[in-house]
Amino acid sequence: MLLFxxxxxxxxxxxxxxxxxxxxxxxxxxxxxLERFPQLAAxxxxxxxxxxxxxxxxxxxxxxGATLAMIPPVSGG
Amino acid sequence: MLLFxxxxxxxxxxxxxxxxxxxxxxxxxxxxxLERFPQLAAxxxxxxxxxxxxxxxxxxxxxxGATLAMIPPVSGG
Amino acid sequence: xxxxxTPDELDTAEAIQAAGSPAAGAINVFLGVVRDxxxxxxxxxxxxxxxxxxxxxxxxELAVEAKERFALEDCAVLHRTGRLEIGEAxxxxxVSCGHRAASFEAGHWLVNEIKKKVPVWKKEVWEDGEAxxxxxxxxxxxxxxxxxx
Amino acid sequence: xxxxxTPDELDTAEAIQAAGSPAAGAINVFLGVVRDxxxxxxxxxxxxxxxxxxxxxxxxELAVEAKERFALEDCAVLHRTGRLEIGEAxxxxxVSCGHRAASFEAGHWLVNEIKKKVPVWKKEVWEDGEAxxxxxxxxxxxxxxxxxx
Numbered sequence: 464m465l466l467f468x469x470x471x472x473x474x475x476x477x478x479x480x481x482x483x484x485x486x487x488x489x490x491x492x493x494x495x496x497l498e499r500f501p502q503l504a505a506x507x508x509x510x511x512x513x514x515x516x517x518x519x520x521x522x523x524x525x526x527x528g529a530t531l532a533m534i535p536p537v538s539g540g
Numbered sequence: 541m542l543l544f545x546x547x548x549x550x551x552x553x554x555x556x557x558x559x560x561x562x563x564x565x566x567x568x569x570x571x572x573x574l575e576r577f578p579q580l581a582a583x584x585x586x587x588x589x590x591x592x593x594x595x596x597x598x599x600x601x602x603x604x605g606a607t608l609a610m611i612p613p614v615s616g617g
Numbered sequence: 618x619x620x621x622x623t624p625d626e627l628d629t630a631e632a633i634q635a636a637g638s639p640a641a642g643a644i645n646v647f648l649g650v651v652r653d654x655x656x657x658x659x660x661x662x663x664x665x666x667x668x669x670x671x672x673x674x675x676x677x678e679l680a681v682e683a684k685e686r687f688a689l690e691d692c693a694v695l696h697r698t699g700r701l702e703i704g705e706a707x708x709x710x711x712v713s714c715g716h717r718a719a720s721f722e723a724g725h726w727l728v729n730e731i732k733k734k735v736p737v738w739k740k741e742v743w744e745d746g747e748a749x750x751x752x753x754x755x756x757x758x759x760x761x762x763x764x765x766x
Numbered sequence: 767x768x769x770x771x772t773p774d775e776l777d778t779a780e781a782i783q784a785a786g787s788p789a790a791g792a793i794n795v796f797l798g799v800v801r802d803x804x805x806x807x808x809x810x811x812x813x814x815x816x817x818x819x820x821x822x823x824x825x826x827e828l829a830v831e832a833k834e835r836f837a838l839e840d841c842a843v844l845h846r847t848g849r850l851e852i853g854e855a856x857x858x859x860x861v862s863c864g865h866r867a868a869s870f871e872a873g874h875w876l877v878n879e880i881k882k883k884v885p886v887w888k889k890e891v892w893e894d895g896e897a898x899x900x901x902x903x904x905x906x907x908x909x910x911x912x913x914x915x
Contacts, residue, residue, distance in 0.1 A: 468815045468887035469898040509900065513885070516820035532817055532885075538899035539814070539821075539845055539886025540717075540798045540857045540877060545666045545738035546749040586751065590736070593671035609668055609736075615750035616665070616672075616696055616737025617649045617708045617728060617866075629778055629795075639802040639852050645873070646778075646795035652864065653788040703788050715801065717877055724794070725870045 464496060465532040470510070474500045483525050489514070490521040492531060509536050541573065542609040547587070551577045560602050566591070567598040569608060586613050618684070619693035620677045622669040622737075627695050632711040638690035641713035645720035647728055649708035651701045655750075661742050665698045665707060668736040672696060675735045679727060687723035689714045694727065696737055707739070767833070768842035769826045771818040771886075776844050781860040787839035790862035794869035796877055798857035800850045810891050814847045814856060817885040821845060824884045828876060836872035838863045843876065845886055856888070 464479045471477045481495055489512045497504055511534040512519045514526075518534075525531055541556045548554045558572055566589045574581055588611040589596045591603075595611075602608055619635035633644060651663050676694045683689060692712040701707055708731065712723045739750045768784035782793060800812050825843045832838060841861040850856055857880065861872045889898050 465817065467817055467885065468889070469900065471815070472898070513817070513820055516817075516823050532820065534817070534885050535887060535898070536901040537881070537883065537885055538888045538901060539816070539884050540881040542668065544668055544736065545740070546751065548666070549749070590668070590671055593668075593674050609671065611668070611736050612738060612749070613752040614732070614734065614736055615739045615752060616667070616735050617732040629782060633778060633797070637799070637853060641799055641853075642801035644797040644799055644855075646797070647866070647869070648782070648793040648795070649866070650786070650790055650793055650862075652791035704786060704790075706793075713799075717796070717798070718874070720796070721870050721874045725866070728866055 464492070465530065467533070468535050470503060470506050470533050470535050473502050473506065483527055483529070485527070487525050488521065489519055489523050489525060489531065492525055493521070493533075506535065510534065541569070542607065544610070545612050547580060547583050547610050547612050550579050550583065560604055560606070562604070564602050565598065566596055566600050566602060566608065569602055570598070570610075573610075583612060587611065618677070618680055618691060619695070620673050620680060621695045622667055622672045622676070623695065623697060624699040625697070627697050627706045627709040629706075629709060629711075632693040632695060632709050635693040636691045636711035636713045638713050640715060641690045642715050643717040643720040644711060644713045645724040647708070647710040647724045648706040649728070650706050651703050653703045655741060658741070658743050660703070661744060662703065663701045663707065664740040664742060665696075665701060666738045666740070667696065667698045669698070672735050672737055676731065679730045679734065683712065683723050683727050687712070687714060687719045687726070689719075689723055692723070692727070694731070696731075696735065698737070767826070767829055767840060768844070769822050769829060770844045771816055771821045771825070772844065772846060773848040774846070776846050776855045776858040778855075778858060781842040781844060781858050784842040785840045785860035785862045787862050789864060790839045791864050792866040792869040793860060793862045794873040796857070796859040796873045797855040798877070799855050800852050802852045804890060807890070807892050809852070810893060811852065812850045812856065813889040813891060814845075814850060815887045815889070816845065816847045818847070821884050821886055825880065828879045828883065832861065832872050832876050836861070836863060836868045836875070838868075838872055841872070841876070843880070845880075845884065847886070
């Protein structure tokens, strides 16, 4: 799983390896992430998600081998 | 007097020396120009004028030594 | 503020540099470039005539007005004269300001005003003739094909 | 079409070249540049983070949509990452089209969409602290002054 910007800073890492199992969704994997990094809980309400570089919903299934990314509110430009 | 673009082409020159006298206006000097270059008559309805690089009206007086310019519809950019 | 009428190629980097400012968050650059067609005719090249000293004066007045009206940090307005080939820039405007929306508005306003007020004229040259464009969108006064003159 | 997320300085001439076309009469270029202040605070420099592969994907999708929507001839969208000093360009957009009005509209639409959708983040660094900007105009999550960490 990829973390960026403020979320990466709070977690102290930009990359987390979490095994995905059949039936996992963005939300279920996020729950496991928060067990390891409870300090990310405050960021959850503003997060968006991407599966394989495509914006995704919390309820979307995450296929095995997919790249999941936590996307804080963007501020490019 | 300065001529540009289509007006200069029709007159065959970009610069005409015409003596200005006290009381001369843009219109009176233009009348003398047309005596020398009757082929410019067709352009008159679309012309604008400048006295010393400032847009001017037909009725404006032209001071001695001033530079008068005939300005066809502009098409820069 | 950089204002120039010149027969030389317009330098975008120079204009951006001139228009820049530490307080600027947005720079908008507009290039008017020579298109290979106009109103359905193939254009070979353009020839620009100008009243350079007055053109610079009017460009400066418009730049000053734009700076005031859109709270610009700075701006640059350059117009080229002489023969221009397809793809070359005839007009170059660069404006800088704090935020992006005003940079787009200022650039657009400046092009429109320049096209209305600055004493510059373009002649279109086609394969079979040429014409001065009179007014921003007209086909101009058609002249006889070059081959017949 | 040129799409790129890069730590290197953005090259305006390259973008204009890439966006150009013989049928283009107007090229609009937008530069987002690092401003020395934001919401009343002095900014020393910015640090941009990105999800580069996804950012390029989203930028390309937006460029394709802009090309269609505004009948662009071509366009270029580049975003820089890493540390950027005051006056340096973080975002560079160049669009070309037949006429000027659409070039301004397309450029403006693209900046707005990019700021909403492209996974890129800026951190503002001040004399006495720093913050990730979350969302386009927010002050971000304030962190303790650097001297206290």
